[in-house]
Amino acid sequence: MAPKVNYPQRMCVACRERFEQKALLRLQCKEQKLSSYNGIGRSFYLCLECVENEKKVTRALARACKCGDMKYLSTQFKEIITDVRKS
Numbered sequence: 001m002a003p004k005v006n007y008p009q010r011m012c013v014a015c016r017e018r019f020e021q022k023a024l025l026r027l028q029c030k031e032q033k034l035s036s037y038n039g040i041g042r043s044f045y046l047c048l049e050c051v052e053n054e055k056k057v058t059r060a061l062a063r064a065c066k067c068g069d070m071k072y073l074s075t076q077f078k079e080i081i082t083d084v085r086k087s
């Protein structure tokens with residue numbers, strides 16, 4: 001029997017489904033400041049499908065960041081997404 005390749009699986013904080021790590025967007029939130037993961041501290045993942053769903057993503061961000069200011073989170077998130085798409 002051929003060995004099964006096991007990719008690391010991570011959970012999307014918005015839909016709670018598991019995906020391969022490389023199919024996810026990794027973010028972090030420090031003192032309610034949202035950014036792409038820089039390798040330090042806590043991080044969380046969003047799948048590319050949820051990234052397109054602004055309402056869903058904002059709710060998930062509010063949970064992940066423990067921040068109730070949805071508008072602020074949504075603005076920050078849009079900036080990150082714009083950067084991600086440029087690169």
Ligand SMILES: [Zn+2]
Nearest residue numbers: 012015047050
């Ligand atoms: Zn998702």
